[in-house]
Amino acid sequence: MTLEVLASPKPGNVDRCHDYAETRLEHFIVSALAVRPALEASEARSAGLGPLIEAAVGATACHAGGNTHFGAFLLLIPLVYGGTLEGAIEAIRASTVEDAVAFYRAFGLTRVRVAAKDELDVNDPSAADALRTRGMTLLDVMAHSAPRDMVAREWTNGFALCRRAADALLADSEPRTAVARAFLALLANEPDTFIAKKHGPDLAEETRRRAADVVRGEVTLESLDTWCIGRGVNPGSLADITIGAIFLALGRGWAWDC
Amino acid sequence: MTLEVLASPKPGNVDRCHDYAETRLEHFIVSALAVRPALEASEARSAGLGPLIEAAVGATACHAGGNTHFGAFLLLIPLVYGGTLEGAIEAIRASTVEDAVAFYRAFGLTRVRVAAKDELDVNDPSAADALRTRGMTLLDVMAHSAPRDMVAREWTNGFALCRRAADALLADSEPRTAVARAFLALLANEPDTFIAKKHGPDLAEETRRRAADVVRGEVTLESLDTWCIGRGVNPGSLADITIGAIFLALGRGWAWDC
Numbered sequence: 001m002t003l004e005v006l007a008s009p010k011p012g013n014v015d016r017c018h019d020y021a022e023t024r025l026e027h028f029i030v031s032a033l034a035v036r037p038a039l040e041a042s043e044a045r046s047a048g049l050g051p052l053i054e055a056a057v058g059a060t061a062c063h064a065g066g067n068t069h070f071g072a073f074l075l076l077i078p079l080v081y082g083g084t085l086e087g088a089i090e091a092i093r094a095s096t097v098e099d100a101v102a103f104y105r106a107f108g109l110t111r112v113r114v115a116a117k118d119e120l121d122v123n124d125p126s127a128a129d130a131l132r133t134r135g136m137t138l139l140d141v142m143a144h145s146a147p148r149d150m151v152a153r154e155w156t157n158g159f160a161l162c163r164r165a166a167d168a169l170l171a172d173s174e175p176r177t178a179v180a181r182a183f184l185a186l187l188a189n190e191p192d193t194f195i196a197k198k199h200g201p202d203l204a205e206e207t208r209r210r211a212a213d214v215v216r217g218e219v220t221l222e223s224l225d226t227w228c229i230g231r232g233v234n235p236g237s238l239a240d241i242t243i244g245a246i247f248l249a250l251g252r253g254w255a256w257d258c
Numbered sequence: 259m260t261l262e263v264l265a266s267p268k269p270g271n272v273d274r275c276h277d278y279a280e281t282r283l284e285h286f287i288v289s290a291l292a293v294r295p296a297l298e299a300s301e302a303r304s305a306g307l308g309p310l311i312e313a314a315v316g317a318t319a320c321h322a323g324g325n326t327h328f329g330a331f332l333l334l335i336p337l338v339y340g341g342t343l344e345g346a347i348e349a350i351r352a353s354t355v356e357d358a359v360a361f362y363r364a365f366g367l368t369r370v371r372v373a374a375k376d377e378l379d380v381n382d383p384s385a386a387d388a389l390r391t392r393g394m395t396l397l398d399v400m401a402h403s404a405p406r407d408m409v410a411r412e413w414t415n416g417f418a419l420c421r422r423a424a425d426a427l428l429a430d431s432e433p434r435t436a437v438a439r440a441f442l443a444l445l446a447n448e449p450d451t452f453i454a455k456k457h458g459p460d461l462a463e464e465t466r467r468r469a470a471d472v473v474r475g476e477v478t479l480e481s482l483d484t485w486c487i488g489r490g491v492n493p494g495s496l497a498d499i500t501i502g503a504i505f506l507a508l509g510r511g512w513a514w515d516c
Contacts, residue, residue, distance in 0.1 A: 002287045016274045016283065025274065026515070029260045029287060036294060064515050257284070257322050
């Protein structure tokens with residue numbers, strides 16, 4: 001989490017050179033510090049995935065910067081719990097209805113952007129009943145959200161984007177600046193679903209296209225950053241994916257500090 | 259530790275806008291993450307001050323950025339151990355010869371700048387014997403170093419500079435930028451002993467004078483920063499003092515995030 005947020009420049013997102021008024025670099029770092037007990041509990045498998053995600057979100061609600069790492073926890077908690085990619089996929093498959101109920105409780109602990117008119121509205125107190133009636137596990141919930149949420153989608157596709165970005169980190173010959181490059185490559189290839197929820201799919205696709213222009217060298221990274229900030233475009237879901245990628249890369253021996 | 263290193267601009271030191279080639283912002287953040295078990299052990303008083311400092315230094319030697327927080331641990335460990343300022347002072351008074359021996363072992367775990375020709379040279383394997391022969395406690399060692407080391411001096415004067423800077427933080431009407439101001443105020447009033455050990459007392463005094471010029475509005479902060487970086491002047495001891503000050507201020511309810 002810290003290597004992700006410290007990487008610069010990342011168009012539109014909080015980094016060393018940019019804060020948002022309400023959510024600043026300090027909040028992301030404090031969040032990374034505060035979540036440690038929940039990550040240790042995940043490593044020890046002292047609870048199920050849902051309660052662990054709830055614990056992580058609860059622990060990081062200690063700061064006033066709003067939602068910093070909710071999406072990241074959806075990826076990191078299974079990865080830490082599973083120990084390996086295979087272990088994470090296995091843990092996800094074994095998730096339960098009570099994991100789903102705990103996950104919905106976690107929403108109440110922070111402010112998370114959700115698509116309008118979702119039939120499993122996280123702000124609806126009857127959602128827990130609906131989950132139990134339908135017998136939806138946490139994996140079912142993620143599958144339900146996957147078409148509109150690329151973080152949820154990672155649960156259904158074996159962490160495909162995290163793996164691809166981890167490969168990019170490991171292949172990069174300049175580790176100290178690799179995170180920003182891996183992030184830009186994701187941005188140029190995948191419409192960010194956080195942007196889509198906030199501004200609609202057209203702006204998410206336009207952001208992707210502009211990032212591809214940067215990768216091709218037709219536009220500067222700085223001008224993309226300025227455009228993103230001016231529009232309030234922050235690719236938050238791809239930041240979460242990047243965090244998952246860094247975790248996978250570190251697990252494969254990535255030397256971030258060379 | 260994280261609030262200190264993220265504060266900008268801090269003339270000559272690592273901050274959001276400046277890295278050194280071998281020691282970067284990432285190293286300071288990783289160090290703050292890695293030391294947590296040693297701080298938890300300090301809070302639980304599960305060992306003496308010397309072994310706790312040794313544990314902290316050992317835990318943070320996990321990164322390749324060299325010495326990041328050695329001086330900070332000399333202040334933080336007693337403060338966390340003691341729980342209060344009074345508790346810290348009491349713990350310091352109760353420090354033992356074996357604490358001193360452990361402290362010297364900690365030097366071997368990192369690279370710390372020491373004054374030349376110190377009779378208790380930390381690189382001398384016979385130093386432990388000398389400590390035992392003379393019956394020097396860790397407080398005695400700090401008192402020995404106090405004339406040339408402002409962090410050691412805090413052990414002998416009841417954390418005087420930490421307290422003064424904590425008062426400044428608590429009195430500041432803009433907490434989000436208060437750390438950088440408190441640091442500059444220290445820099446304008448106290449010759450940094452890390453600079454003195456590295457470059458001699460004259461350059462430490464010149465740095466102080468130039469910082470005072472900035473406080474009086476006669477020189478810009480940016481020009482001081484440029485001068486420091488050009489000369490390799492980094493006020494590392496005052497960064498440590500600032501960390502102690504932030505800890506004291508937080509303990510007195512300082513709302514850093516308003």
